[in-house]
Each structure stands twice: as C-alpha cells, then as structure tokens.
Amino acid sequence: MKILYVGAGFVGACSAAVMADAGHDVLLYDIDEEKIKKLGSNDIGLIESCLFEDGLGDILIKNKNNITFTTNYSEVAKCLDLVDAVFMCLPTPEKDGVAGQSDLTYYHIAAEKLAQNLEKRNNGLQSKYVVVVNKSTVPIAMVDETRGLMEKYGVKNFGVVSNPEFLIEGKAIFGSVHPDRVVVGAEKEEDFKVMRQIYARFLNSSSVKYIEVTPEEAAAGKLLANYLLFNRLAVTFDVVGRVCENFDNVNFENLRKILTSDGRIGNWGFYDSVYAGGSCFIKDAASLAYQLEEIGVGSGLVRQVLNSNNFQRDNFFSRAEKEAGFVWKDKKVAILGVAFKQNTNDVRNSSAINVVKSLIEKGVKEIKIYDPVAMPMFKALFDSSENLDYKIIDYFNSEKEALINTDTCLILTDWPKFMALGEVIKSVCPAPYLIMDGRRMLSVDFKELQNLGYDIISVGSLFLKGKK
Template sequence: MKIAVIGTGYVGLVTGTCLAETGNDVICVDINQQKVEMLRNGESPIYEPGLQTLLHRNIAEGRLNFTSNLAEAVKEAAVIFLALPTPPGGDGSADLSYVLGASRDIALITSSYKVIVTKSTVPVGTADKVKAMFEQYSDIQVAVVSNPEFLREGVAIEDFMKPDRIVIGTTDDRAKKILTELYTPYVRQGNPIIFMDERSSELTKYAANSFLATKISFMNEVANLCEKVGANVDMVRLGIGADERIGKRFLFSGIGYGGSCFPKDVQALAKSAQENEYDFKILNSVMEVNALQKTVLVDKIKKYYDGELSGKTFALWGLAFKPETDDIREAPALEIIEALLQHGANVVAYDPEAMANVKDLLGDKVAFADNQYDALRGADALLILTEWSVFRNPDFVKVGALLKSKVIFDGRNLFGLEQMVEHGFYYNSVGRKAIS
C-alpha cells in the first residue's frame, strides 16, 4: 500500500518505518530540512531502541523514503498519516494549528480519494474540524479517521509491531477496510482492532494517558504517606499489585511524571472538560500532586544540608524523562537542575542518551560527565533521576570512593535498603525510610 506520513518525530518516524517493515511503500514528510537530510542518509534524529536497524533495512530496500515536499508524498498515497505536534496552547488546550494547517495544505493538493488518519493526540471534535478543512479547500471526497497512537518511547518499535490494541475511529466502510488490511500484520497474535466513532476514539487516547498519570500520582501520594507513617511503598506496591483488579504495572512512585504526553494530555483533557462545563476534579488533583512531587527530592536535599546548597556539587544520574529515550520534554530532572542551580549548587550530569539535548537547552549551566562514575568525582552527593538499567547495579565501593561523602538521593528507588546499610551510605529514596 502507498502511505504518506506527515511529521517524522517519535510517532511519525516509528509509524513510517514500521509500516515499511511489513512491505508498504512509505514516504515520510517533515518541514525540518535537516531532519530529512539525516534520515535520507539513514541516520535517526532520535534515540529509539531498534529503530536504526529497521530504518537502514527499509531505506536500502527502497520502501522508505523521506522528503520535505508535501505534494510529492501526497500525490500517490492511499493513506496519509498525520503525526504532527499538538503542544499545549496558552490556555492548556491542545494547539491544533499543525494538524489543521497540514490538513488544509493536503486538501489543496489532493486529487483522489484518500484516507486521512490522525495519529496525533487531538481533542474530541478534531476529526470534524479536519473534515471541514477538506470540505472548504477541496472537492475530493476523503475519509477522516481518528487512530490514536499508544506507543511508548523506549519500546516504541515493539509497541508498534505488537500493539495491545489498535483503536480506529471512523464510520467510513472503505476506510475501515483499507485500515484493517494495513494493520492486520500487527495483530496476528489476536490483539483487537477496535472500531468506534471518531469522538470516542479521540477521547480514548486522553482517557488512557490520564488514567496512567492518575495511577502515578496516586502512588506518589501513597509514597509520601508511607514516609510519614514508617511504611515502605515498595511493599505496599507489591501488596496491591498482586490484586488482578489493580495489576502490577505502572505502580512505581518517583519524582513525578514527565515527557511530551502525560503533562500535556492531562492538562488538555481537563481543559476540554472545562470547555464542556464539566469539572473533572480528579485530573486537577493529578496535576497538582505531580507538580509537588517534582519538588520532593530537592526539599529532602535542602533539609539534609540545612538549606545550605550554595557551593555544593551534585552528581546526577539520568536526565531523560524515562529510560531508553533521549527525550527530555517535561523531564523532572530539568526542574531539579533549575532548583539546585537557583540555590547556588553545581551540577554534573550523566545520561546514556539525553546529554546532547540537555546541553542544547542549558548550555554550560551544567557540566556533563563521560560516564556515570566520572560524574561522581568530588561530588557531595549522587542524585538518581532516571531508572536506566545501567544504574541499577553499580560498583558501590567505587561510588563511595569517588563521592566526597557517601550520600545518595534516589528518586527512582533503584537500590535495596539493606544493601545501602551494608555499603554504609546515607540513602534517601521515595516512600521508604531514610538510611543513615
């Protein structure tokens, strides 16, 4: 099938590459010329495990092409995916200018029936707005479909190739048939393709992300209470997660959710509810709890040093908002860095993939280390901000020897409490008693 994907970010590039992998003829469009050049040379502008291999293979076999010329991509495509940004607008609602702008541009150059698929996360009613664009700027009949993307950065290829479910919002039978054909190779194990109307599909994505964010904020509150009552959040997590109605996954407490999706999607759903005269109370609490949770580690650090952080040096392990990605959008680490710098502290950071992005953002406000141990040299304490696997089992003797004092603030609960007692560290984590 001939496919065009508009936008080659985390979603668009993975979508285009994985669609080429099952034999489709895919052309990806981006307005960022530099990205297009890199991709044409087989270089991925983002870090995503497994992507580079698939990219090379499909480019080499001629199934995956890149261009900045929209008309070239749209001309022959049967299906056009919109994988464009939907950042928060000034009032918290999703900014639809990229999606609607591209829809208008496509409408102006479309000369035959196409299936227009919105992969971007968009508020309820966007499919109607996209349809209206086509009606205004084109005489050609198209199907406008909502097909939200549920992939997780870090395991995006796996998620796309074997999704838990595919949600398709459309009432157009021709589009249903085309998309069933396109997606069947990805659901061979029997996971469902769930068809519904466009509005339900659009809301499904926001409800999914908001529910997951709620789980995180809930567990962060449980963790904060654990610290007050002398309980251990990791035990509580295991205790509740064994109940199948609750489930084991997504129950980890930490330093607040980040990334390009949860913060903006929870905010956009709350805004959308408000616009429809519904006060979605839980979402407001989820956001409030998350904002506070991003401050808990620095509060603990301030308490430990009696408020005197000036001149202290902190080694940071982890910058990305989660492991296995270079994405730092809304990463809790950024807020923690800002707070430490404001208090006159110095920061030396190490992250396996995200340092270049932080450097672009913060320049030389932060020093970067070549590896996780170099970051520790002469630092007053180690802060763990992202749960990369490589941080899970370090050489504690080396860690203790390189640090000025054996002090760890762990925002991800990577280490066992007994282990920390054994190695003689002051160890302060989330929702567990501090070890001194």
C-alpha cells in the first residue's frame, strides 16, 4: 500500500518506520525541516538527537528504500494521485486558557491543505479511493469534522477512519511491531477493507487483537484508556504513596508486594513518582473532562485525577520547607532528570518544568541540571535570552558535575542509571545534605544514607532525618 504520513513526531515517525518495515511504500511529510533532515539522514546519532526512541534509527535505516522524507508539499501532492491512506499524526495539545479543550489548529491547517490537494488529484478526476486516518488523539466526534472538511473542499471518493495510537514512548518501535491491539473505527466496509490491507500482518495474529468499531468508539477508547491508566497512577501516588508518607513503619515496596499479589489489582502503575507527566495522560484526561462538561455531564472524577497529580508534585516540593526546614533562598540545587520519564528525550509536562519555575520563585542561586538525553529539549523551554531569570540555570555532562557544590538535589526522572546515585552523592556532597528523591531511585540505600547523616525526602516515605 502507498501511505502518506502527515506529521513526523513520536507517533508519525515511529508508525511510518514500522509501516515501511511491513513492506508499505511510505512518504513522511512534516513542516519541520531540521527534523525531516535528521530523520532521513541515515545517521543514528542525528535521528536520536531529534527523536530518542529505542530502535527508531535502526528501523529507519534498514527500510530506507521504502520510506521517503519531505517538507515539500509538491512531492506530497504528486503522491496523492496514488495514495491509499493518509495518516494524520498532528499535535492536538490542550488549548491555552480552556481547561481541556483540544487545540485542533495544527490538525485543521494540515487537513485543509490535504483537502485542497486531494480535490486536485489526477487533474481533478479524483478517481482513486483514499482513506484519511486520524492517528492523532482527537475528540470523540472528530470523524464528522474531518468528513465535513474534506467535503467543504469538494473531495470525492474518500473515507474517514479513526485508528488511535497506543504506543508507549521509550518503547514505541517495539510496541508498534508487537502491539497488544489495533483499533480501527470506520463507517464503511470499504474503509475497513483498506485498513485490513494496511494491517494485514496482524489480522491472523494470536497475540494482537484486531478490533473493528465505529470511529467514535475508537476515539473514545483511546481517551478512556489513557484516563484509566492515569487514574491508576494518581491512585498509587496520592493514596498508596500518601499512606506510606504518613504512617510509621509502612514501606512502599512492601505494600506493593501485598497489593499486587492480588491479580485483580495487577502490577501496572504500581510505583511512586513526583508526577505523571508526558504529552498524553494529562491532556487526554482534560479533553475527556471537557467533552463531558460541554454536554452538561459531570466529570468530577476525571478532574480529581488531574488535581491530585498536580497536588503530588507540589506536595513533594513543599516537603523540603515543611518537613526538613530547608530554606531555598540563595541555595544551589541539582536537578537530576528533566525527561518526563526514562528512555525518552520528551520533556512535555515533565515535573522538572514546574519545579524549575518554583525554584526560581523561591530565589535559589543556581540550578544545575543533568539528564542523559533530554537537556536540548529542556533548554529550548528555558531560553535565557528571552527571560533573564533563566540565567541561573546551568547544564552539565554528568550527574557528578551537576551535584558538585550544591546544597540539595532533586531526582525527577527514573533513568535506571540514577539507581547508582547514592555513591555519587556520597563522593561529592558530604552530609549534612538534603536528598529529594521524586522517583524512589535510592530506596534501597535510604537507611545507609540516613545513617551517614543525609536528610531524605522521598515520595512514598516519611521524612528521614540524617542520624549523624
């Protein structure tokens, strides 16, 4: 099949790479010249510098004959004469100032341009049937909007499909090669047929559920899946974690053993963290709440999950003053990890964004940051030529360099290598010193560090006052 991808972000680039690997002929279009240049460079280092995803570089290079990268719309227009499906992989962030409404501007701009060019395909004859596939996470009734847009420009011979993406950042390639489910929402058998050809490799798979539903069910399924996962995290952080932070002799890891032994409770999401960040959970839950409220239905539980996630982050930060009597003013602070989670360079809704802003408000003297891959993305958000307050932020090439000469550190990302931070801290930050562990990366070392005189504030633990 010939497939056009519009948008080469985490979803577009990973999905396009896997489709090319499945033997389809793929054109990947984006407006971002630098990104397209890097993704098409056949150089793993350059590919990872824009999208850090395990296996993406290898799969793009392996399939370079099946995938073309472009920012040139005339190439896109030419491809439309022959294309079977157009996968729309545009950002759908939360609209500024409207709690939860999706900002569909990127989608509309790309879809209008697509419609104008689809109308002209084959010199206006438009003979070939084409399916416009919403892979972006969109509102439940989006199919009507997409269809309306195509019709407005006189596009004929088309269908609209909702095929939500369930990838997990950091494991996107593995997840797209071995998905647990493929969800296709369509209105016509003709559209299901095209999608079955595109996903032929999964149709008879014993491990992949191939689910055909309405476009509305597909879009709702994506929003609800993210809400349920987010809800699980919020409950673990804000209820289980809170119990462990407030009762003597209640250890988070021991509670996890007790609770996850019950098959009905399950393992997923049973960790403690300063925040559930990333580009999806927060905005998708907010979008779900907004859509319910818009039609006059209550969304209290959805909003509560969003609130408790923010509370978790703010509460963790406030414990330094409240429990350790730590005064932030004029302190030097190390931040270890700015990616929203391990194995990605994505910093969207990372806890570090809000924490850095809070530190600046508190009047700290210096913020010393280290992250193995996400610092370039983070730097772009804190440009000191735009805001002089950001001049106190410095970036370092190792956790050790970031820690030297600081008064406290905040561990905000669960990079596996941070489990060895105890040794580094002992080597360069002599006690008394405050460790703020937002990921329980040092939980096995807490006792030893406390006995050496370190004060420790961790999510999921009572304040541990240094014993020396």
